[in-house]
Every structure is written in structure tokens, then in C-alpha cells.
Amino acid sequence: MSQLPEEVLADILSRLPVSLLLCLRCVSVSWRALIDGPDFIKLHLNRSIETRTNRGLILREDNHLFAADLDSLHGGGVQPSQIDHHPLWCQDYGIEVWGSCNGLVCLSNSLDTLTLWNPSTRRSRRLPYASIEFQYPSRNHEIRIYGFGLDSVSQDYKVVRIVKMKSVDDDSFDYEVKVYSLRSKSWHRAERFPRYQSLKRTAGVLASNALHWVVTEESEIRMAGLIVAFDLGRESFRLVPQPECSDKNFYLILQSLGGCLSLLCNYFLDRVDVWVMRDYGVKESWSKVFSVAQSSVIRPFQYVRLVAYSRNGGEVLMEEDNSKLIWYDLKQKRVKRVRVPGLKELTQAEMWVGSLVPLDGGVESDGKKQQEQEEKNM
Amino acid sequence: MASAPENEKNASAPEKKTLTLKSMINNEEFVVDEHVALQSVTIKNMVDSDCAGDVIPVPTISGEILALVIEYCKNHANPSASEDDLKKADAGIVAKDIYTLIDLVLAANFLDIKGLLEVTSQKIADSIKDLPHQDVREIFGVENDYTPEEEAAVRAEHDWAFEGFP
Structure with missing residues (x-):
């Protein structure tokens, strides 16, 4: 032959x-x-x-992670299997998923152990400890959030950590931003975060080589806020233009949909509008792609998040009220519940794509070598 | 790829241009309409550069495989075929055993027919999805150049992936 x-x-x-x-x-x-x-x-x-x-889904129920095949979700139900091989398995208190990119997933736990993990190859890399370097000792750290993505300029995977410190005496506050580079396997300080009063505690949303968060000038995030972007190449912050909405009485959620930055404007008890910025950075390119009326769903939801498009693009998988998954049919404008047997409460759903992408920032080394290297890096 | 329907073509052209493809493995000859054969970029380049004689010899491809290739080209040269028809016809062409599929993918690659290469590659991938690596090695005619120790070591790197396989 x-x-x-x-x-x-x-x-x-x-x-x-x-x-x-x-x-x-x-x-x-x-x-x-x-x-x-x-x-x-x-x-x-x-x-x-x-x-x-x-494509797969990582489902979180409190401190436990489950995996499900996204394509098999279409039969109406899915049997998730508990992941007993993730890197924080032994210290899984307060486990959180901070996004995924090219098959790599960023995880943290309540001990602030941070790891990058490829669930498909079961390889992982524990990030070294990064100290918080504030000048004023009388400040309590209020919020600590992360974002993860590939910087396509340097072809380097980066984790961004933002820590907000608040004074115990007055209302003053400060931010610290650090970036971990998978290639250099170390943390470095980045430009200071702009002085917005509040920063919503969500994972940075990756689109167009930048991570995005919602901020506001007020001390509490109640309604629509501003979108701040951290450019992974330049390692600097900027504001991203938003669509012109006549009614600003919504709760804003950022997403990435089909690689584009997307906004989910939740008008409580009325509808959810989904916008996509087709041409990144161009205000006029924001377009409303669909709208889900509350009347079309069985029970009104408080909170929804988009997870993924179906394979043929005709449906969108959404996470509703941090408790269930639904498919929304874009043409029929109908909602279909996804049964997830074995999971009482769904806390988080994150899509990831199965890939061979290694975690050494270069060519994959064999298991033993990688482990040795990891130990050295800790 | 889009060519005029047969009847329109006949109205102006006195004779339909044909090409003869000859398998050099078993000397089988196939007479095909030129516009059918030109879906092969390799044949098109030969015709365009006047390298093609009356008979175009096709090395390393058997008559059996060449017949499948021509069937594919005929289907896709038919302007009235719907996308659904073509999908069904493609599925029929690749409903073959794995060894025939490998010969077919080689032919599609040699003759540079993108669509055929795509459907055949996908079918091969689907066919080997549930096979242990030893079977895949045999199907692809790959010589195992690992020592038993080396192979065991490579396997041990991801031992969990072999669950369900021998």
C-alpha cells in the first residue's frame, strides 16, 4: 500500500x-x-x-466540575460526567472558571491558586504566586478578578489579574494589574487600571485581542455601565464604544459571540436584547442580532448568559438564572429546556474547544518533564 | 466548474470535446467530456499548457478508482443537480471499505479535486474514529518503528485515553 x-x-x-x-x-x-x-x-x-x-461544556455545580459534549446536547438532555482529573481536584473549595481560549481553561480556587488547564490532554500548569504590591497597608482588598486569552500579537497566552483595594478609613481605592505570560512563565505589572468606582466581578471577555469588563462611575453597578478593554498586545486599557440604545434601563452583560464582542442588555421582566459589534471598535457596527421576549419563556428569568451557538448556527445555548441551560431557536423564537441529569444546581457553564494546545508556551514536552518544570516554577 | 448545459452546447459546437483517461495500473480507458475531466486541476493544467495528448495517462490509479473519480466529476458537472442530490451522491461514492477510500483519497490528491478530497478525508476520519491504534497503523500501512519499551512509554503519557481500547 x-x-x-x-x-x-x-x-x-x-x-x-x-x-x-x-x-x-x-x-x-x-x-x-x-x-x-x-x-x-x-x-x-x-x-x-x-x-x-x-466542543465541550464545563459545568460547575458549587465546587464540582462536570464535562458534557456540546453536540450531544441537542437530544434535549445530556449526561455530564464529573471531572475527577482537573488540577484543583484536591483543593477544590471555591473553584471558579475564568474563561477558556483555544482549548485552555483558567481555573482558580479560594486559596487563590490559579492554573491553566487543557481538559482534553489533561495537562495543566499551576501559575506561580503573585504578590499584591500596594503602597498603603491600611487597604483591604475588595475584589480580585481574572481574564485569560491568547495575545495574537506575541502568540503568547496571558492571564490578567485585577485587584481592587479599598481604604478602611475613607472611600479611597486603588487598583493593581498584573499579567502572567505563559511563554515567560512569570508575572509582571501592567498599566494601572482606570479609576472607575466599580468593576463588575466577572471573567474578562475575550474578543479582538482584548479582555473586556463592565465598569461604572458610581459605587454600585445597578444598570448599564461602561465597557473597558485591556489590549493584550499593548497591555493598556481603553473604553469601547457602545450601541445607541434609547432605553438605558437594562442590566449589562458582556459576552463573546462567534468571536465578536457582544452585549446582552437585560430589561428586567420584559426582554433581553443581544448586540454584536461586527467591526471591532466601530460604534456604528453594533447591531442587534436577536431579542428574547420574556413572554416567550415558560418562567421569567432574572439573568441570562450566552454560552454558544449550535453547530448549524440556528440556536443559541443560554445559561439562565445560574441554574439551567436552554436552547433559544433564533427562527422560531422559541425556548427549549436542556435537561442535565445528575446536576441539582448549575452554577456556571463554559464552552471550550477540544485542542492539543500545550501549556509550556512552546512545544509540548512529555508528562514527566512538564511536571518537573512545574515543580521548579512553583 | 459551471459549464453550459449539454443541449445549449450542442447547438453551437458540432462535436462535444472529449478526453480519454487511461489508468496505467490496468490500462483501462475512460472517455469523458472535457468539462467533466477539467474539474481535476491536474488535468486542467495539462490541457491548458497543451501537454495533454489524445490519451491522458494516469499513473498509480486503478481503473476501479478512476471510475469512482469520474462518477464524482460527472455528478458535480451537472448544473441541474441540487445541493441535496450532490450530498447523497457523494455519500454513495464514499460508501466503500477503508482500503478503497485510501486509494480514492490518493487519487483525489493526485488529480487535485478539492471536493472529492474533502468528502473522502472526512469519511476516512469517521471510519477510524473507533479503532485502536494498532488497526489504524495497519490500515495506513505504517511501519511500527517504536521499540516495545518506547511505545509503552508514549502510551503511558496519556494512558487514560486508551480506555476501552486493547
Whole structure:
């Protein structure tokens, strides 16, 4: 039998799930080199993103993480399996998911242990401790949030940490911003966060090479706020223009939808409008993509978050009131409940794409070497 | 790829132009309309640069495989075929055993027919999804150049992925 040219073989293998590719590394020395190579990892990842395949959900119920295949969610129900191999398994108090990018997921726990994790390859990297360096000792730290994404300029994965400190004596406050680079495997300080009174405690939303958060000038975030972006390449903050909404009486949630920055304007007990900024940074490019009327759902919801588009793009998966998942049919304008057997309460749902992306910022090393390196870095 | 329907073409052209493709493995010959054969970028380049004689020899592709390739090209040269029809026809063409599919993907690659390469590659991927790596190795005719110790070590790196496989 004739051997397949490498590009034909790579094309075939790029259509397979990660778990099978990990087995196929055993076929031969050259297959292993192909599968571990950066070109193949990119080819596989891009195909998964373009064809919306190899997608999974990480579901969190309090301190427990569950995995479910996103494509199997369409039968109406899904059987999630508990993930007993994640890196914070032994210290899973207050576990939180801070976003995912190219198959890597950022996790933290209440001890402020932060790790990057590839659930498909089960590799992870624990981030080194980063001290909080404020000048005034009389300040309590009020809020600590993270964002995670690939800086496409330097091709480096970065974790951004923002800490807000508030004085115990008066109303003064200060922010500290630190950035972890996967390539350098270290933290460094970045530009100071703009002096907004409040910062909503959410994971940074990745779109157009920047992480985004909602801030307000007032001390409490009640209604619409401003969108602040942290450019991952320049490592600096800026404001992002918002759509012109006549009625500003909504609660604002940021999302990334199909790679674009998206806004979810929740008009309580009335409707939810979803906007997408098609041309990043251009105010006029904001367009309303759909609107969910409260009357179309069985029970009115307080809070919704978009999780992902369905494979054919006809439906949107949403997380409702931090407790359940629903599919919203964009054409029929109808809601379908997703049953998640085995999970009493759903605290968080995050989509991730199965990829071979390594966690050493370069070429994947073998398990032992990686472990040794991790220990050295701690 | 879009060519005029047969009847319109006949009205002006006295004779339909055909090409003869010849499998160099078993010397089988196929006479095909030129616009059908030109879906192959390799053949198109030969015709465009006047390198094609009356008979175009096709090395390394058997008559059986060449017949499948021509069936695909005929289907996709038919302007009245709907997308659904083509999907069904494609599924019929790739409903073959894995070894035929590998020959077909090689042919699609050699003749540079993008659509055929796509459907065949996808079908091969779907067919090997549930197979252990030893079977995949045999199907692709790959020589195992690991020592048993090396292979065990590579396997141990992700031992959990082999659950359900021997």
C-alpha cells in the first residue's frame, strides 16, 4: 500500500477528537512528531473552531466540575460526567472558571491558586504566586478578578489579574494589574487600571485581542455601565464604544459571540436584547442580532448568559438564572429546556474547544518533564 | 466548474470535446467530456499548457478508482443537480471499505479535486474514529518503528485515553 503524503494524512487526522489523537501518537515515531507538531495543533484547532466540532461544556455545580459534549446536547438532555482529573481536584473549595481560549481553561480556587488547564490532554500548569504590591497597608482588598486569552500579537497566552483595594478609613481605592505570560512563565505589572468606582466581578471577555469588563462611575453597578478593554498586545486599557440604545434601563452583560464582542442588555421582566459589534471598535457596527421576549419563556428569568451557538448556527445555548441551560431557536423564537441529569444546581457553564494546545508556551514536552518544570516554577 | 448545459452546447459546437483517461495500473480507458475531466486541476493544467495528448495517462490509479473519480466529476458537472442530490451522491461514492477510500483519497490528491478530497478525508476520519491504534497503523500501512519499551512509554503519557481500547 502506498503511503499517504503528509499533508493528506494531517488533513484526515485533523478531523479526529483529541483523545483519539493521543492514542494515535503510538502508531509510529513520525505520527507522533506530526501530532505533536505546532502546525498540526493549529490545523486541528482551526478546523474545530470553523466547523464547530470538538466542543465541550464545563459545568460547575458549587465546587464540582462536570464535562458534557456540546453536540450531544441537542437530544434535549445530556449526561455530564464529573471531572475527577482537573488540577484543583484536591483543593477544590471555591473553584471558579475564568474563561477558556483555544482549548485552555483558567481555573482558580479560594486559596487563590490559579492554573491553566487543557481538559482534553489533561495537562495543566499551576501559575506561580503573585504578590499584591500596594503602597498603603491600611487597604483591604475588595475584589480580585481574572481574564485569560491568547495575545495574537506575541502568540503568547496571558492571564490578567485585577485587584481592587479599598481604604478602611475613607472611600479611597486603588487598583493593581498584573499579567502572567505563559511563554515567560512569570508575572509582571501592567498599566494601572482606570479609576472607575466599580468593576463588575466577572471573567474578562475575550474578543479582538482584548479582555473586556463592565465598569461604572458610581459605587454600585445597578444598570448599564461602561465597557473597558485591556489590549493584550499593548497591555493598556481603553473604553469601547457602545450601541445607541434609547432605553438605558437594562442590566449589562458582556459576552463573546462567534468571536465578536457582544452585549446582552437585560430589561428586567420584559426582554433581553443581544448586540454584536461586527467591526471591532466601530460604534456604528453594533447591531442587534436577536431579542428574547420574556413572554416567550415558560418562567421569567432574572439573568441570562450566552454560552454558544449550535453547530448549524440556528440556536443559541443560554445559561439562565445560574441554574439551567436552554436552547433559544433564533427562527422560531422559541425556548427549549436542556435537561442535565445528575446536576441539582448549575452554577456556571463554559464552552471550550477540544485542542492539543500545550501549556509550556512552546512545544509540548512529555508528562514527566512538564511536571518537573512545574515543580521548579512553583 | 459551471459549464453550459449539454443541449445549449450542442447547438453551437458540432462535436462535444472529449478526453480519454487511461489508468496505467490496468490500462483501462475512460472517455469523458472535457468539462467533466477539467474539474481535476491536474488535468486542467495539462490541457491548458497543451501537454495533454489524445490519451491522458494516469499513473498509480486503478481503473476501479478512476471510475469512482469520474462518477464524482460527472455528478458535480451537472448544473441541474441540487445541493441535496450532490450530498447523497457523494455519500454513495464514499460508501466503500477503508482500503478503497485510501486509494480514492490518493487519487483525489493526485488529480487535485478539492471536493472529492474533502468528502473522502472526512469519511476516512469517521471510519477510524473507533479503532485502536494498532488497526489504524495497519490500515495506513505504517511501519511500527517504536521499540516495545518506547511505545509503552508514549502510551503511558496519556494512558487514560486508551480506555476501552486493547
